[in-house]
Amino acid sequence: MSVSNLLENWSQFRHFHPVDDKPHDPYKWAMSIDLDACSGCNACSVACYAENNLPVVGREKYAHGHVMHWMRIEHYWDEDVGEEGGREFPDQGAQFLPMMCQQCEAAPCETVCPVGATNHTADGLNSQIYNRCVGSRYCEANCPYKVRYFNWYDYPTTDNVWPAEMTQQLNPDVTVRGKGVMEKCTFCVQRLNAAKVAAKSEGRIVHDGEVQTACQQACPTSAISFGNLVDPESRVHKQWQAQQVEIDKEKQAKDMQEGGTELRGYRILENMRPYPSVMYLERVRESAV
Amino acid sequence: MHRFLHMSVLLTGLFAAAIGFAAESPQPVSMTEDSLGPLVEQPIDFPHNRHAGDADKGGMQIDCRYCHTYARRSAVAGIPPLQKCIGCHQSIESVRETPRIKKLFEYWDAKKPVPWKKVHDLPDFVRFNHERHIKRFVEQQNRPVQEACGYCHGDVKEMTVARRSKALSMGWCASCHEKDHPVTAEGGTPIGGQAYWYGFQKPAVADASSGALKAKGPNDCWQCHK
């Protein structure tokens, strides 16, 4: 029965979304991050650890690259800083880039899972089903943003990850992952589900601002905007519209204008055509000083 | 040659298994060897039959939701707090000295909760929401409570302590989600694309006679898997 379901809906499971005659309705979750407001403080990252039962791997495993931060802040200097012939100091500051699963509409990870553990949901998220995952790690290899994280060890039974009492902090709405399972940012799907249930019981859809992801809720500068892209009243929808970024294009009309664009909104690695659901607003620097 | 034969027989066996799975079953797999759970011994041998059972069998016909109040407003149905039991039993003199009630009051006097063993224990990676199911079947479709609760929990009013009598496997749940149910909101009108929201990419089907919209239950993985 499940195999027939899989075969019947193969095109939807593996397809570029939204599929033409079945648009995302009534929800398409998307995000917009203002890089000019992002101060790089890492509050979002710690909030994500708290909300989603992320294991702390410790120093040795971190050195091996096994860190599990679903939301990470990437830090960049300008290319010429510290180089031969370049500037001696980063006198225009640094760039901070919060990076997490971009919930791509044509996700490269979805197509390569041998067991169908990662699929696209009706509300526009890239799902990751832990108990289906067998740990081939093909999805991680395919992800251009490298935002998928693999459980190389059984963290629940590893010393000092969740010693007694710290297990009481675990969020019961999120699975605690065992060994051999891939995980990634879920746009706090547990919160989305709870909000949808509450709204559905009242006979309506979720209003803008009613549900917040953990990172969005913590961010002290409110750099993260999250909401329903197909709700014309939502902030996220208005931002995408104002920035003239359309989710199903790999080259935005505004970028093809002569002289480029004066608008800040862009998506990362857009030209690779994963059609990410996260838009970034480029950082700004004052020209007068 | 040898290896080829081994492989092909093994693969044939595997395919047979897979096909066995693939056969579309419109009815939920009601009774298999998995359906009947073990008889779980509880700290107090609570008689559901006495409380929820029919009057002609000596029961008090108490609505499930009187005790399991959380079902209509939470993901879990919940075990009632001890004060719910004491609420009635503090004034029922006729059974006050029976062994089970004495044990109940021991817990109450010590202010310790009864350590009930969990039955119908879904795996940790599954998210099941009672509230939505009660809202849909009891409040919107007006099904009798015992039929709605009993669909998954079995005929509890014939049991003492609860014992699982349905498979509660993913296939079992999904087979019900494969059925068409009327999709209405308050007042009977569906809201926007809500019908669509249920079935992943499956549009609602209009019933020829009544014109009421129907849709299947959610089959989006992340609805039920955490």
Added chain:
Amino acid sequence: MIDSGFDRRDFLKVMGWGGTAVALSGCGNTSIEDGKETVVSYVEAPDYVIPGVGVYYNSTCAQCDAGCSINGKVREGRVLKLEGNPASPINRGKTCGLGQAGVQHHYNPDRVREPLLRNGDKGETITWEKAYALIAEKLKGVKGEEIAFLSGGVSGHLKALLGNYLDSIGCKNHYVYEALAPGVVRAANKKAYGVEMPRYNINKAKVVLSFGADFLGAWVSPVHFSQQYAQFRKGVDGQRGVLIQVESKMTLTGANADRWIPVRPGTEGILALGIINALGTTSGEIAAAVKEYDKARVSKETGVPPGHIDKIAALLKLRSPSLVLVGSAAEGYAHGSQNAAAINLLNHVLGNIGKTVQAASSVPFPQLSPTKGNTAALKSLNDGLAAGKFKVVFNYAANPVFTAPGAMKFKDNLAKAGFKVAFAHYLDETALQADLVLPLDSALEDWGTQVPEYLADGAQINIQQPLMEKLHANTRGMGDILLTLIKQRRADSYKNYEDYYAYLRAAMLQNKGALGGGGLDEDAFWNETLTKGIIKMSGTTVALSGRTGASGLTVPGAVECDEQYPLQLIPGVNISLRDGRHSNQPWLQESPDPLTTIVWDSWVEIHPKKAAELGIVEGDIVEVTSRTGSIRVQAYLFPGIHPDAISIPIGQGHEALGRYAKGYGVNPFQILDAIYDKETGELAMHETRVKVSKTGQRVIVVKDESAAGAKQIREKIAGRMSTDEVDLSKEV
């Protein structure tokens, strides 16, 4: 299948496998477990407690002293996650990483659970009765001046009760110590504005010129300032705010600046005077004072190109109001007060007073107002300990054995004290030196009130209430401990309060009217207070006054180079670890430092030019030696630092404090010289001079960034737009 050596037996075997596959698929398709787990139900539950649905309670975050209000999600009797309380004007629903990690302070496996009495090298568990009796015994006959009470900053009712207790035992030696405190800034503000901490309206400024104030990172009230910063970037009158940061080592705020200006360490005051000179708008006394600070001289002494000075002055003149902040970097010097005076003068000259520097609110209950910690207190205490003055020493919310500069020899001096009592959550370095350790309730288990130093929108009292039952049966709240102790001396005055909760409630109800509850009955007022989590009060605003002149304003020139110790050590303040009190919270250890992305370790930031001179590459273990001592630490090439300075973050190098803190990194406090600001006596943290030498060892630095070293190489994914290229007008 001709002649393959395949016989009947093999056939059956293989069929068996195939058959098993079929059989396996036919059963065991359920993962339901029955009877394995226990459901712990409630005995009595209020109506609003629904299993599966979280109940939210407001409290106050205690991870730093900014006093953000938090909202704790509690499910089935345990607190799971902390969010910000939207009703607080300080944080308005937001939290920082520290706030999120508050649950790890609470659930930490290394919390002290029992009162411990020293027996040789070990701590033996004793009962609370014995512990209290022991304290009474040790205090008997001891004169007030022989007792010392060391604490961190205190406020609210705990401060009042503590004051009363110290009074009851005659102790006049209350040392309020914070390892990181804007002590010099407070003193300078008092002189320049009339108040120690005015309101800084970052969101009303068009330009913020910050001399080392890391307001987005770890300075004063970062969550509040971050929110103001976001508004600041959106702009006053639609014009985006400009941030200029002047410092010797790049802080998080510096990384977000439109223009980051590296200055020679200690010369920030000179630059400030140079900018006043370049503005050319002053006359009289001030003009005379800055006459000597022309561009050429200032540029030579600070290392800032004259063109920059011009641009800054031009921008400040054009865009008003602006805001000039003086922060830790400016006050880390022996002439820090003079630096701060010069920098504060800029606000006067630019006319920011009353606009972006505004009157602070005062709390109508001065006995609840915060007693702020500083580092001068540590010196007094240390001197007293060295002289063998103290027979009894109490320690609460301070860890001076870890944070005192090595040159003070604090640990040795502490050993001279008679009987040492530590009120502690964990066995940190200072608690390990104590004779008696009393275990505290965590911040999420305790009652209290808190008044922050930096008040956002008017006066407020933050309420702290337990978010769940105590985790460990034998810990006690600090308030309860003090109440028991004070009853040893003043039983009559306190006999009506069976515990601190009763004391707190009574104290609040007594002032119900002034706290805004005039029309409510007692229970309603109390419940409403707990529900809201904060009490907003109408305090009077203390007007700004202060000297606007420049009389007596001198700023020393740049320090000559010390041949033996050529580099200046700047201890870095990391947003997560602060003064090291959170190093035992694993989320924070695993949270990469925003500027270097290094985790679980220390590092020394060296400018690439200087590193090339010394032949140092990333990962080299170098020995950093000061006059006081030396430590070994891995090198990290960091372009955001003045070549004459190096920086090692504080907070690591613990020798105690639990499994997540002990043994990671090094503690730069150990090699700090004891040099103090001449005017205030505050520790001048950046005055230690060091030399760096290679040890020949090299390690791989454990960090989050790639080996490409924070460069994007080919594909640009995070760029920048200049304000003259971008159109911000249509943004949402």
